[in-house]
Amino acid sequence: MPKLKLEDLAAVREKARKAVSLRDGAARVRVTIHMGTCGLAAGSRKILEAALREVEGHDLRDVMVTTSGCAGLCSREPMATVEVVDEAPVKYVDLTEGKVKEIFTEHVLGGKILQQYALAIGSERTY
């Protein structure tokens, strides 16, 4: 390991930050892949992997990919919810790896909701 100079220290920081930014728990966009039994059976693991590839590919540090259980509409799995901070969550249904790619470029990065893949905007009321 060569001795660091000032600019090297900044470079090490940039690189390492990518690896640990997930632990801050803060994100601009949160993508939740629904992975209940129905989701898993419909191939949600491939969807999750596709989403993680997008995060890696675009070097996204403000996007959090997480998983949750069944969203309640088992016939339309695989599903994912995209939540941009301060905006209503959007539920996407019948996902494929290709659709995930589009959702990332258009919605997550571009801020444009893809109506044709979306089920609804908003969430149920919870008590």
Place this chain on the structure above:
Amino acid sequence: MAYRMHLMVCAGTGCVSNRSLDFRDALQKEIEKRGLDNEIQVVTTGCNGFCGVGPLMVVQPDGIFYQQLSPKDVPYLVEEHFLKGRPVKKLMYVPPETKAPVPKMMDIPFFSRQMLIALRNRGLIDPENIDEYIARDGYAALAKALTQMTPDEILTEVKISGLRGRGGAGFPTGTKWEAVKVAEGEPKYVICNGDEGDPGAFMDRSIVESDPHSVIEGMLIGARAIGARWGVVYIRNEYPLAVQRINIAIAQAREYGLLGDNILDTGFDFDISVSKGAGAFVCGEATALVAAVEGRLGEPRARPPRLAEKGLWGKPTCLNNVETWANVPPIINRGGKWFAEIGTEKSKGTKVFSLVGKIKSTGLVEVPMGITLREIIYDIGGGIPGGKKLKAVQTGGPSGGCIPTDMIDLPVDFETLTEAGSMMGSGGMVVMDEDTCMVDVARYFLSFTQDESCGKCTPCREGTKLMLDILTKITEGHGTMEDLESLEEVAKIVAETSLCGLGTSAPNPVLTTIRYFRDEYLKHIEAHKCPSHVCRQLNTYKIDPEICVQRGHGCGVCRRECPEKAIFGEKNQPHRIDISLCSKCGTCVDMCHFNAVTVE
């Protein structure tokens, strides 16, 4: 592929001794077995602070907190949470009051009420990976101090911050640095005091274990300010994990050229060696510590001259505690003014306390100065277990004082605690409930300081022995009013005339318990009774004949277990204790399943 989840497994000493490393290995294996190792990273961190519920783990980015984990929980946890995304309720923290599991770490009062500066990286980084420290702005303060600030500007910033020594005495750090800077003599040294010897205190250990680079960076900045070339980390050998991690951290910093010659290509040279302490409490005292580093007998010497003038090898030396050093990088990064806005008028910033004793949430807490003892005990610590009442809080380690319940609304800062007869000390905080006997507490702490007294000066060597003898006499029921008077007198003399901090503070537990709990002393002396039934020699044991027969049917367990054969009785008949044979050991109370043995 990027990781979607980081599993932060605590590997502080508390969790490791509860086998958290076995849990981690089982977890890693299961994740590989499920093919999740490309998505999920297992990270070994330093102490998380909530030691009472370990082994523990925090799942990021969601911030889900799991507690009391064991390898057998692994398969279910991995399948449910990490594969299917359903957090596992039965492994979450359940507050005793609500009985409802709390999923998120930041919703647990123990964490949400804390303010982390010294412990800023705890549980968030792998302490054995310098890159993770750098990722969270590590060594940015050093870069700033070396390239954008003069040594005088560093000193000014530390002075503005109002930072005071976290080792106990609370001496202003900036003033100390300046004294070393202007002192005649070369080379100058910086020392980190990691000889944390107080029973029940583990702040420094935890900082070194969870974030060793914060201490190294603080020392680098201090060395730059005062013009030192060499530093020593003095750490007790009873902290093997801390010793291991500081050594790893120093090696990594050297590899990156953050220690050694020409640091960051700025022409600044500094390096650190580690000196291991052999476990003498007195070596936490600055002059004794220096003697130990030099290889001499660990005994204090008279001051002046102060270490700033004649320290290590007779040269000007700046000695600060682990926590003090760890506070330096954020002060340089964010400015002294930012730090000075936290806390009270004379005590700035935060303080780390180890919260132990009769408290629901045992662990390590960092809180802003000026917070009340009540907030620490009830809001963060969750109060006293078993529905018992609080009796006193002992702050400042074995030589601190006991603060009674009616004073727990006092703000915690250096001055207030000293006025109350106690002290900040290094930050030990022992909570005592109504079952605690204050005379016995004083006796316990005196037995510690008497044992640890180095014997160099007469007041401490003879005085602690004398105080311990009197206290023992009182707890055994042979005390007189004259004893109480001489106890107070000796305590005052020892406090005034001892050579070092060990002796001057050793009488604190005695003086505060006499001041706030005099009635308990009087009951021991006049009525020969211990109100809390702790001092067993003062107890009288009796068996309630009705309970013994009706509930226990004269089971005879007490009779069989009594080591003095002082209990008599037949099956189905009431048993009785022959007081003349009874040695008051209390075994009968512990053994009776029916609570038939009463203590008076």
